Amino acid sequence: MAKNSLFPCPFALPCDTFNCSQPARWFVGNPDGPLSVAWKLCDDCARSLLDNPPKELHPGPRQEAAETPGTPDPEPLACTCGRIFTGVTAKATFARHQKVCPTVNGWAKQSEGES
C-alpha cells in the first residue's frame, strides 16, 4: 500500500495552498493516517502539482521500465537472415517469421530447383 497518495476529499474544506480560496477536492497524504495531517488541495492545485513535477521527480520512460519488477525485457531473437526481434512480442513474431523467412526455408538459394 502506498504511504502517500492523492485521494478524494469529500468534506467542505478550503484548499491548503497559500492564496488559494477554492474548496479542497483532494487529500495528499497517507490514506490510512489521520486526515488532519493530510494536505488538502483543490482541483486546480492538484492538477498543477501533477502537471509540473520537478525534473528530479519526473519519471523518465527508461527509469520507469527499469524499475518495473517482474517484467524483464525478453532476450532479443535473431534470425539467420539477420532480422532481430525484440520486445514482449518477439517470440511470437519470430516464430511467425521463421515460417516465411526465405533464408530459413531455403527459398533464397534455389539454384538446383529442388522442390
Ligand SMILES: [Zn+2]
Ligand atoms: Zn487550490
Ligand SMILES: [Zn+2]
Ligand atoms: Zn529470417
